[in-house]
Each structure stands twice: as C-alpha cells, then as structure tokens.
Amino acid sequence: MIKVGIVGGTGYTGVELLRLLAVHPDVQLTAITSRKEDGLPVADMFPSLRGVVDLAFSSPDKADLSQCDVVFFATPHGVAMAQAPALLAAGVKVIDLAADFRLKDQATFEKWYKIPHTAPELIAEAVYGLPELNREDIAKARLIANPGCYPTTMQLGFVPLLKAGLIDASHLIADCKSGVSGAGRKAEIGTLFSESSDNFKAYGVHGHRHTPETAAQLARYTEQKVGLIFTPHLVPMIRGMHATLYARLTKEIDDAALQALFEETYKDSQFVDVMPFGSHPETRSTRGSNMLRLALHRPEGGDTVVILVVQDNLVKGASGQAVQCMNLMFGLDEATGLKQIALLP
C-alpha cells in the first residue's frame, strides 16, 4: 500500500483527491493537513465522505509527512516549494497541484506569480506531469509539477499538430471556458451563486498565468516561435472545461489524415478519447471522470482547424491527473483507481 499524505485538503482539489484516493486499491490515506481546521474530521467538512474517510485534519507540525511514500500539495502557490526539499530529502515523493514547479524559467515564474522561488534548485528536476506527453519521465520522477487545468486541454489539442509541423505556431488561439469550481473554495463575492449563476463572462484576457506555462510547453514540440492568445471564460456550471482551439494549417492535409494523426498520437492513452471527426464533445460526458475528449473540425473546409477539447477541471484537470502521475511513479497501471464513469445526467 502506498502511504499518502495530502497538504491542504480543504479546497476542491483536496476533496477530489480524497474522493479518488479513498477507493484507490493501492493507497492508504495517512495524513491530511490543514492549519486552520486542526482536529476537524474531514467528513464534517465534506459530508459526502461520511463513512468513507475517517481521518481528521491535522496541523502541519503534528502530521509526520515524512512517513508517507508520497505527498500531494493541494495548496495555494508557494507552499510546495517551501516543504518539498525536506520531504524529498526524506525519500518522500512530491506531487504539487499548484504552479511552483511548472515553469522552468524562474524569472517567468516570479513575474507571473509575484513571489520569489524558494527552491530554485529543484526546478530543473521537477517533471511536468502530463502523462500523455511525458509518461516515461513521470515514471522516474521524484517531484511532479501537475499541469494547470487549462494547459492540459491546450497542449493535448495543439501538440499533435505542432509535432507534425502542420500549423502556424505563431498565431494559436485558445478560447477556453471553465466551470466555477476552477476558482477554488474561497469566500469571494465574484463566485457567489448570485453573481456567477445565469451569467457568462471572460476574465484575465489581458494576460493569464496559464499562458506562459502553456506556451513554454508547446515550444518543446516545434521549432517555430510560439504565439498563443489564451482567453479564459467562466461558465455557470460547477465542473467542466471546454477549450475551443483555432490553428491555421500551413500544409495541405485532408480530414481523414488529420483524424488519423490524433488517433495515432493517443492510441495508447486510456484517458484521451479522440471522438469522430466533426463531433461536439460535451463537458458533462467527463463529469467526475478522468477522461478528456476531443474532436476535430474544419469549418467549411477552409484552412483553419478547430479542436474542441473537454475534461472535468477537477479530475483530468487536477486531482485525477495527479493520481495518474502517482500511479506511474509507483509502477501501477496509470488507470488504477481512476475508472469512475462520468455522471450523466
């Protein structure tokens, strides 16, 4: 059994880790920390876990995380970089669901996150935890930077085209839409029901932290200079993320070959479902599951390819992906404990 610790279990990625790990056949939940909720049974905060999880939150100083085999950080940015060095030194693997190790360029990190990086010596070692593109490195990693939710959809949609040299990398457009849970479990007016229900809006259009993360990753797959316009929007739904990606083809290719390119790329990826050409994936087809679905379009047969990508932002976009990484790191089948079927309706 893998002994698992969770730092910061009071947010949505934390409770989602608990939902997944509580029934994972190879995991023993060992500790979950929260400075503020020390002593509170987890199931008192999340009644969905009554009878399933009997751990209580403990303050970080009481929890001996060094006894764990792996620790997940479901925390705000900045926490993992503070605690990772000691854990790694104690032989504990670390999976950070926040951004601390996602950017290889320290200056870029510090510019966008506005905090100094306190463990720069680990940046190079950290492995970007997107299994579909990085499976081998993840299997060998001690420290995982779990991708952001938006970047997962953008990369899995654009990379096959970039690698094949089919598109103009300098003018990629990603019009993305996220359910409200992506904003986290924080008391804020903007995400109150009465503010975000029956409403739709864009945010951060001038510049969003997920742009440099995605652009840097995409650059690994092309020699062209990457130019990415990323526009996030807030959708009045709890879970779900939809990316509508636009790229201009620079070579002749027919629809069947485009489709074949994606099917080939993901033929060994259990969690990427390449739907038939021209399909319209729905976010709800992934609700609660680790599946990401995508479909290709070419409006009126022109030179623009449109890729539609959906996932559950809390599963494949966060906690499910983290568990998928853990499975790889411990030599398990990457789908272990992740076979939940989406809840539809």
Added chain:
Amino acid sequence: MIKVGIVGGTGYTGVELLRLLAVHPDVQLTAITSRKEDGLPVADMFPSLRGVVDLAFSSPDKADLSQCDVVFFATPHGVAMAQAPALLAAGVKVIDLAADFRLKDQATFEKWYKIPHTAPELIAEAVYGLPELNREDIAKARLIANPGCYPTTMQLGFVPLLKAGLIDASHLIADCKSGVSGAGRKAEIGTLFSESSDNFKAYGVHGHRHTPETAAQLARYTEQKVGLIFTPHLVPMIRGMHATLYARLTKEIDDAALQALFEETYKDSQFVDVMPFGSHPETRSTRGSNMLRLALHRPEGGDTVVILVVQDNLVKGASGQAVQCMNLMFGLDEATGLKQIALLP
C-alpha cells in the same frame, strides 16, 4: 457472472443502470432493448459510456432476454406487466423500476395509472424493493417492484416513528423536492432548461401517484389510519431529492431517544446515514451515490418532529436501489458495485 438485461435503456434510469452495472464486479451486461433505437451503440447516445459499454440497443424481438438471469425494466408503466410473466416462466428474475407492481390493490393501481393491469396474478407475489425495510423478502423474490423515488424518502423517514407508535399517523405531511431528472428524458416544454432553471414550483398538489403507494406501505407499520399530505416540488438541479417530513408526537420522548430510535433502526443499513440530531443534510452529499442521509429536528422543542431526508433520485431513488435489490436476490453483499462516493462539489 450475473447475466443482465435492460428493457428500455434510453431514459435516465436506464443510463444510470448502465453506469452502475458496467463496473459491477459480478455482472455481465447482456442485452439492452429499445424499439426505437435498434442498432444504435449505447455510447453514441450517452458519450459518457464511450469506451466502457460497447453494447448496442436492440429491438425487443431480437434480444433474447430469456437467456438473462435478471431483467431490469427501466420503462414507462405498463411494459413490465406485459413481459414479466413470460420471463418469470423462463426462470428469469425481474426488477421493475416502474409502478406496475408497487400497489397491492389492483383497483387503486388502475385508478391512479389509468391502465388495466394485465398481470394481476403476479401482484401478490411481487416484493416491494425497499431493502432497509424488506431485506429478507427481497432476497427470496423473483419479482421486485422497485419503489418510487419520493416513497423511499417518505418511508425511511416516517417508519421508525410509526413502528414505535410515537406519532399521529392521520396527519403526516411530506413536503418533497426533486431535481428535474425525476421527470425523465422526455421532450417536453415544462422541463426545458429555459422553463425550469432559475425557477421553483409545486406540482400535482391535488393528488400524486406516489401518495397511495406511500400510504399503503406506511399502513403496514401502524394500526392507526394513515393520512398523508404529499406535496412534490421541482428544484432547478439535475439530481437530488429532499423530503421535509412533519409529524406530531403523541407521546413524550426526548431528543436523544428519538435519535437513538433511528440509529438503532438503521444500524445494519449501509446506505442510510443517520446524521447527528439537528443536522441539515444536503442533496449534493449523495450526488451519484446510493446513500440516503437523514436528520431529525424538533423546532423550538415542541411536539412536531421534522425529519430531513436526502438522496440522489436516480440512485437510491431508482437504479441504485434496483441494483441493491439484485445484489440481495443473488446472494451478494448488498453494497456490491455501489460504493461510488458522491461527487462534491
């Protein structure tokens, strides 16, 4: 492996059966019928099942349901009574998720459902499939009448008090609220998003089919005459049911004893969670799971006891309960394949 057939798999209880049975360790999905969708792969209608269920719908005449061990009817009222006799004769067990065998009084059935009963000889044999109250009979049954969603909440809330002779049975009030999926997957204006979102209303207040079903079942647990006012309401949410039950105490009893009565009643029921006295269960704490949660209140210490009951109307209120019955009928632990944790948020 239990060979399972489903008649009428295109509605919400049908797809929910598929979600649960596809990962049930002792089940082999064998046939799913739909006259209208003959030949259509199930996953084309419900993309959440892509890669999980590879059956196609078949017309009833092609599907040889007599080879199944058990057949679920996820159909409108009237279908199960037509097909059950032949299936039972062929040694196939039958679980009807509709109302055909819920009412022991044929005339009452025909009055409320406005169709003649075509298998009256089976009415007496049919077992009412509410495991928490009827476990032994279900285990021996060939034919199950799976309870309605509302009646499940009302019975599990009222019965402990009725059995203990603590309340006035003649003036029970059940103010119930259901998510929209309870209305089924039918093209109707009243349940369009634009009609039922951001809205709340009662319906059928003059009289609803679940009133005689519930009253007849409650009468089994008391010698008093049962009088039940049942008021259903439609809530703008997909899944979930909340019953707010009111009963007048006729004997002195303190809160602790009330609580103990419920805890004792359900101490062997894995799917009934008696929450601490004075709790407010939320429907979302059961979303996608087979759990029913309830809590007791006694406003300002008076003689009225209020019982709050929540469940997922498609799981414990329908398909999950049906699978729970199947487990009992085949000698399995009743929780087999039903350990999904609620999706929260």
Added chain:
Amino acid sequence: MIKVGIVGGTGYTGVELLRLLAVHPDVQLTAITSRKEDGLPVADMFPSLRGVVDLAFSSPDKADLSQCDVVFFATPHGVAMAQAPALLAAGVKVIDLAADFRLKDQATFEKWYKIPHTAPELIAEAVYGLPELNREDIAKARLIANPGCYPTTMQLGFVPLLKAGLIDASHLIADCKSGVSGAGRKAEIGTLFSESSDNFKAYGVHGHRHTPETAAQLARYTEQKVGLIFTPHLVPMIRGMHATLYARLTKEIDDAALQALFEETYKDSQFVDVMPFGSHPETRSTRGSNMLRLALHRPEGGDTVVILVVQDNLVKGASGQAVQCMNLMFGLDEATGLKQIALLP
C-alpha cells in the same frame, strides 16, 4: 420630486432599490452611502446601472442625509436603529429593510438578534410595512419596518384564513424555499456557486428569526394561540421565494368559498394575484416584479388546506415592498414605479 437617500447600497436590496428608484417618476436619487466604497461610482460596482445611475457611494459622514425626504436602510441589523432617531428628528422619513423595528417586543428582538436595541423609544411608533394588511397605518407613518421576505409570504397566505376563524392556529406549518440572493452579497463559502448550485438543503430548522416576527404578526388576526413551524430551504436559483403553507380546517367550507375569501381579501391589492383554485404558481412568474401570486389547494378534499405563495424575494420580499410603502407615505398610487413585468423566461 421625493429626495431619496439609501444607506448601505452595496448589497442586493440596495442595488434593487437603485434599479427601481432610478426609473421612478417621482424620485430623485440624492445620496447613497457606503463606508467602504466612498467615492466609487455605483455603476462601477453594478455595471447594469451604467448610463442610468451616475451617483457615487459616499461615506456616511459626508452624505447629508438630513436633506432627504426619505432614507432607506439596506443595511445589516443594527444600523437603522442607530441613525433613525436623528433623521426622524430632522423630519426625514425612514424605511428600514432590516429587522430593527419589526418586533414590537424588545426582549424578543434582543434574544433573536443578539444585540441591544438602541432606540427602544421608536419601537412602538414603527409601522410594519405590509401594505396589503396595513395600508392606512403606513400612509401615516414616519418610520417603517419593512417585513422580511419569508414573513410576507406567510402572512399573506395565512391571514385570510385566520381572520375568518377557519383554521387551527396552533399548528401552522410553513415550508418555505428561497433563492440564494436572500443570503445577501457577502463573501461566504456556503453560498458560492460551487456549493449551492445543483444542491438543495434546509437550514435553521431548529429556529429562525422570521418565526417570531411572523408569529407575532399572525397573532394580530386571531384570538387563538399561534403555533408556527417554519422551515426555510435554499434553492439553487438567484431570485424567487416559494412558501408551501399547511393549515388544518376547523370548520366546514367548500373550495369555492375558500377561493372567494381570498379573492375578496385582496380585491384592492394590485400586487397580490389570487390564481384559480388548484393552480401551481411558479417563482419565475414574479422574477423582477413586485407581484406576489398565490393559489389554494385541498389535497384529496381533506381537512388540510395548502396555500402556495410565490414572490421575488428582492422585490415584493424586500425593495419593491419598501418602495410600495414609500409611495403610500407620500400620497402616491402604491404601484407608482413598480409596474415592471416579470422576466420570463
């Protein structure tokens, strides 16, 4: 023109007052205060008011409210009682949308609201602002205690029956449901979209401040002792309130006479719509309007009468009612500026 001031305009009742008063033909918006937002143009906080309201919030000390003809308090409990004495002394009328003057019994107020009353000398003078029951007193009042949203529905539903002596006043049950905006515009986890969407729950079942307010008002219309069970619930919709009221008839009366009683009671009330007997009013039929709709039922012809009542909690349940009171206080037709038609769909 009536010069109007608003204290505390940053919440939902505040912005709703602005929506209604900005187009009221006899009103001149003069000042709106907010300690925290001093200097911020109102339309920067509420973009729906861009081009319509050009006031900025001002801190209470800068705003000379004594120049107004009437001041609305859209504030938390405790603010109006602090400022009302000076305003009244300056000849300014006061309408409090909070609870400061709703309870005639000071001890009851202090018990439920847990603050000392600082203007007890005004309690007796304050007029309860429910025009349909209190029109003449409101017209003469200097100080209005605007009713709570729930109490409005309960009183307009129960009072005709109580006055006519038809029901058992000692066991009234009010099962009420409110949209989330009733919780106000406060940064709290419980009313986040991801917490309250796709969910339904009761709250405060052990005891809610609106119970003593309602019970005290109902007692004015009967010589029986009033016993009221009030159960509030939270509905995943922004606006709207639905009360399902249950009362036991103690005299013989037929449905037509019941209906006639309500139609007669409200025949001069423009904002109470007595729908045909057996109707099911929907909250959305009042969305954004000052209309309250109700309908009577008598399930299976028994001795329980069920009254269904709907309103928009922010309009007839708060700001619209306050404007209706203002109209009466200044000798206008009570519907002036309140003829908005509900937004459906």
Added chain:
Amino acid sequence: MIKVGIVGGTGYTGVELLRLLAVHPDVQLTAITSRKEDGLPVADMFPSLRGVVDLAFSSPDKADLSQCDVVFFATPHGVAMAQAPALLAAGVKVIDLAADFRLKDQATFEKWYKIPHTAPELIAEAVYGLPELNREDIAKARLIANPGCYPTTMQLGFVPLLKAGLIDASHLIADCKSGVSGAGRKAEIGTLFSESSDNFKAYGVHGHRHTPETAAQLARYTEQKVGLIFTPHLVPMIRGMHATLYARLTKEIDDAALQALFEETYKDSQFVDVMPFGSHPETRSTRGSNMLRLALHRPEGGDTVVILVVQDNLVKGASGQAVQCMNLMFGLDEATGLKQIALLP
C-alpha cells in the same frame, strides 16, 4: 397609438415582444395569432402577463392583421415570406424576427434554410434591421429583416475595425456563446434542463446559418474578402450572449486610438455601451435590457485585438431590437419603451 399585431406569440421572442410592448407608451396590442392555441388567453400560457395582457391567441384566419399598423413575425422561417406581401399591400409594415429577408442572395438563403423563397420580389426592398449601422434606412422601411442574435454581436464588434481598414478581414474568428433560450421554446431533448444544465458544448461548428448572414453584412464595410470562422456554444443560462471576437491588426494603432474609434462610432447609439479598455463585460449586466456592452483587449500588447461583446439574446438580440426598429419606423425616439434596467443579480 400604433396598432400592433404579433404572428406566432407562443415562443420566447413572442412573449418577450409582449413584455416590452405591453408597457410601451405608444402601442396598442391588437392581435396575437397562434393556430394551435386559438382562444387561449395569453396570460394562461405566460402567467407573468396575468393582469397585464388580456388578449387571447386567435387563429390566423380570425385575426384581421390588415387593421394593424405593424405586424411582427415571431415565427419559424418561412411564415413571414408567405404573409408579408398581402400585409404590405394593405399598407401594414412588417418586421420579421426570422431569417426570411436577412440574406440578399436568394440562392444562399435557399441553400442554408432548405426552403424555396416564396416572396423573392421583396428581398431587395427589405431593410436589415440593425439600427446602429442602418438607422436611416430603417426609418424609411416597410419591411424589416431583424438580425439574428449572433450576427448583431459580431457586426457591432467587427464593423468599426473593418470600416477603418485596420484588420485582416480574411481571418476573422468569432467564438460565441449563447444562453439556452436561443434555442427557442420547443420540446426537444437536447435543451432539457437535465441535458443542458451543468454542461457546456459547441454546436454547428462545421457551418451555421448565421455565418453567411454575418459575412454578407460585414462585406458591406470592407473591400477585402471576408473570411469568418464562427463557433457557437451553448451556455447553461437562460438569457445572455457573449461574443469573443479575434482579429489581426494590419496597421499600427495604439490602444487609446482603438478605444476612441469605438467610442466615436457609437457615440449616438443609446444601446451600445463601449466600456473602458480592458473591461470584462458580463452577460447579466444586460439581462432583460436592450443594452449591448463591449470592451476591447489586446493581449500582451500583440497584433491581435480581442473584442468582448455581450447582450441579452432575447432583447437586443431579438425582440428589443425589433421594437427599436419599430420606433424608428414610426418616428419615435428609438429608446421609447426600451428603458428597462438589467436585472442584477
């Protein structure tokens, strides 16, 4: 008073016309037709209109529409072209909210709408009813083709840039999102609450009828060849439309000049609100109002300009715009009867 007839009043644009026209100071509602609902009081179908509209639906043959001054067609495509010739001959003005007269090229119409055009002689005369771009022609028109909801947002966003020759017209991208009411009041499974709530998806990505309509209109403002990728999406909200428009700048221009261009273009348009540069308009800021709001962005200062546009799809995107046209046609201020403030929250 303008005598108004409405053909097809049972859909959402029909009831929205009623909401607006019932309180329009210069309008007398004269007839509303529905073949299916002949005799039914309008307020029985739409209880929001109880006490406000006392018309009943009448079958088309009974309603003498030739006595009206203007007739609105809130019907499916094909109805207006059948009835318009006779009405125009009788001196009645016609405003069609469907597509019959939106496309100047008959063949394009017939290709996309798959019906023969039965009044081709009127196509040339029909005026495209987008007041902000076409005010003078509308004022003189007898026959108005009211724009589609999506095309309104795309045109008002792109036209200033096209007219100024600032962008590459051949690669315009419009990523648009609509509330569910845009699908109309039709009994269909896809727009049931349980199907479209808590979900997000694209549709019609291969090609949508609003693409040729928009492209043809845009072509009027540029000599470049117009290439438009239009991707519609369905948002789980009742009302509201958000267009995210992308265009590549082909000339140097700074942000202030871009902003000034839009402010100048719409300085006389009461219903277009050019928000400060870098704003994020929300759909709810237009809910129930005829206002369209837009804001400009230039992500990371690059050569792509992003225009965010919001409106209420049933008001500025349909019925409100139609009333605005009517006002112009009858010499009224275009805002007459259209000053409703958006409902927020």
